[in-house]
Amino acid sequence: MIRNHRPLRRTTLALAALGALSAVAAIAPRTAAAQENWPSKPVTIIVPFPAGGMTDLLARRIAKDMAVDLKQPVVVENRAGASGQIGTEMVARAKPDGYTLLVSATHHVINPAVRGSLPYDAAKDFTPIALLATTPNVLVVNNNIPVSTLPEFLAYAKKQKEGLSFGSSSIGGATHMSGELLKLMTKAPMVHIPYKGATPAMADLLGGQIPALFHDAMTMAPYVKDGKVKAIGMTSAKRSDALPNVPTIAEQGVAGYEATTWIGFYGPANLPKPIVDRLNREAVKSMNAPDSKASLAQSATTPGTMSAEQFGGFVQAELAKWKRVASEAKVKVE
Numbered sequence: 001m002i003r004n005h006r007p008l009r010r011t012t013l014a015l016a017a018l019g020a021l022s023a024v025a026a027i028a029p030r031t032a033a034a035q036e037n038w039p040s041k042p043v044t045i046i047v048p049f050p051a052g053g054m055t056d057l058l059a060r061r062i063a064k065d066m067a068v069d070l071k072q073p074v075v076v077e078n079r080a081g082a083s084g085q086i087g088t089e090m091v092a093r094a095k096p097d098g099y100t101l102l103v104s105a106t107h108h109v110i111n112p113a114v115r116g117s118l119p120y121d122a123a124k125d126f127t128p129i130a131l132l133a134t135t136p137n138v139l140v141v142n143n144n145i146p147v148s149t150l151p152e153f154l155a156y157a158k159k160q161k162e163g164l165s166f167g168s169s170s171i172g173g174a175t176h177m178s179g180e181l182l183k184l185m186t187k188a189p190m191v192h193i194p195y196k197g198a199t200p201a202m203a204d205l206l207g208g209q210i211p212a213l214f215h216d217a218m219t220m221a222p223y224v225k226d227g228k229v230k231a232i233g234m235t236s237a238k239r240s241d242a243l244p245n246v247p248t249i250a251e252q253g254v255a256g257y258e259a260t261t262w263i264g265f266y267g268p269a270n271l272p273k274p275i276v277d278r279l280n281r282e283a284v285k286s287m288n289a290p291d292s293k294a295s296l297a298q299s300a301t302t303p304g305t306m307s308a309e310q311f312g313g314f315v316q317a318e319l320a321k322w323k324r325v326a327s328e329a330k331v332k333v334e
Helices: 006-036 054-070 082-092 107-114 150-159 174-186 198-207 217-225 273-287 290-298 308-329
Strands: 043-047 074-078 100-104 126-142 164-168 190-194 212-216 229-234 260-268
Touching: 043 054, 043 082, 054 074, 054 100, 054 126, 054 260, 054 273, 082 100, 082 107, 082 260, 100 126, 107 174, 107 308, 126 150, 126 174, 126 198, 126 217, 126 273, 126 308, 150 164, 150 229, 164 174, 164 198, 174 190, 174 212, 174 260, 174 308, 198 212, 198 217, 212 217, 217 229, 260 273, 273 290, 273 308
Parallel strands: 043 074, 043 100, 164 190, 164 212
Antiparallel strands: 100 260, 126 212, 126 229, 126 260
16 A cells, blocks of 8 residues: 655654744844843954054054943954964954954955965955054155155156166055055056065165155154155045145046055954944044044044944955056065
8 A cells, every 4th residue: 555645744844844943033032132242251352463563552442442331351462473364364263253353454455465375265254343543655765866746756767777666664565555556557667675674674765775665654754854755645545644745646646546554343254233333333432532533643543434334345445456456566475
């Protein structure tokens, strides 16, 4: 006799589906409750660079303010190495629960463009939270170079048989890429001279060994004001309060040029939106507090005000921009 088992099979499938729905329903309240109760334990902010730099200082600033508002300890851990890759990978692999976060610099969007492979996907493995601050770089020349404006600088570069050399603190950093972007947009014959750090680059500029240098405005402002070097143009879209008399590169004829150093705040991918929004509010509040703004202004730095959504769009645009620049300029870090 052949028996029909379809009703039994349908019943089994229905019970399985009901069980799955029950499991989801049981998990959902716990997940929602976890988000509502966040944070219920200490929060860790990973900085993928050594202590003492701009990235580290801003991370410690927001950590201090967050600890007060969130009523939980917020600890900053420096996990330096491999141009920021080590600490960044730790956050990419962390649980998206709001307890492991990242504060990183422009390296975050430049590394994917100049390095052959990374242990994470900068576009997909992170949740953008907030833009903490931006600071411009400035193109300067030593006093032996007979130029004072960007048009004069570009004309002078074209007269050099082997091109005009410019220095920066490293290959593939924000200052190096500032020069590569100018080279691409103006077709000026410029040759990059990489240094192992800002100090030797500065020494060679002041000593006349290199004619030009891209460096951050905070460091260069005193040298410009003392007449030790000449500032040719700011890399930001707007003039800097640190050097208000120095025009931007864009306003000197290179429309659309912009290349700033900026610090961002991130979590692992799929960080719940309520936590993202809370962290964004905390970050913007911290960076724009009166004492914070005053301190940042002394460093030629502007606090961020973007929403999480705006910052996410900004990050994607920066990833695309530096990928294009690195490709066209043939910049690779092995």
